[in-house]
Amino acid sequence: MNKKLTVPSCGATIAAGAFVVTVSFTAVAGAEKFGFGSTPTEQEIAAIDIDVMSDGRGYPKGSGTVAQGKEVYASKCAACHGENMEGVKEAGGAALIGGRGSIGTPKTKKTVESYWPYASTLFDYTKRAMPFNEPGSLSNDEVYAVSAYILHKANIVDANATMNAETMSKVEMPNKDGFIPDPRPDIFNYR
Numbered sequence: 001m002n003k004k005l006t007v008p009s010c011g012a013t014i015a016a017g018a019f020v021v022t023v024s025f026t027a028v029a030g031a032e033k034f035g036f037g038s039t040p041t042e043q044e045i046a047a048i049d050i051d052v053m054s055d056g057r058g059y060p061k062g063s064g065t066v067a068q069g070k071e072v073y074a075s076k077c078a079a080c081h082g083e084n085m086e087g088v089k090e091a092g093g094a095a096l097i098g099g100r101g102s103i104g105t106p107k108t109k110k111t112v113e114s115y116w117p118y119a120s121t122l123f124d125y126t127k128r129a130m131p132f133n134e135p136g137s138l139s140n141d142e143v144y145a146v147s148a149y150i151l152h153k154a155n156i157v158d159a160n161a162t163m164n165a166e167t168m169s170k171v172e173m174p175n176k177d178g179f180i181p182d183p184r185p186d187i188f189n190y191r
Ligand code: HEC
Pocket: 072, 073, 076, 077, 078, 079, 080, 081, 091, 092, 093, 094, 095, 096, 110, 111, 112, 122, 125, 126, 130, 131, 132, 133, 138, 146
């Protein structure tokens, strides 16, 4: 049994066993205007283009000190993460420090200090998602400052540290070697 289906003006031919189906498209992709949407402005793109990569790409301008971060933390984070970053169960805010060396032991305690391999994640996540009740509300300076304070409380940077794009990129997290690279060869989102 041989059959050939033809739809006017063709683009693709699919042959499967005895059947040959020819399908075609007359509309040219992208040539139509649908009457909605608009080209985003540079500012609109910049407002959502906030990802910071582990190699330091994406850090914005700005800076903040440990001392400034202490203030930010007290007013915008402590309620949910605890005065000493020990976590507040009822608020759902995890402990942010402690547990160093515990990963892989029966007493694994995952925190920024013990688990996170890159400081960029601290900046990116805080800027994007915290405070939980008002995500995106912190200025870049505030995010640098509160990152400095958390890294200091985690014994990763000094009390007089100033964090900015350059100093954040140089931070070596305690668990930086705790992950196995798995570069899926078919995913090229960040080239
Ligand atoms: C209203 C409560 C609340 C406030 C305020 C808050 N957080 Fe959180 N935070 C959370 C919750 C809940 C989570 C877990 C979110 C999730 O898993 O989706 C979290 C997660 C985090 C994490 C990830 C912890 C981990 O190991 O997974 C970090 C880092 C963090 N917050 C930092 C901050 C910083 C910095 C501030 C202040 C600028 C802040 N948070 C303010 C509730 C809060």
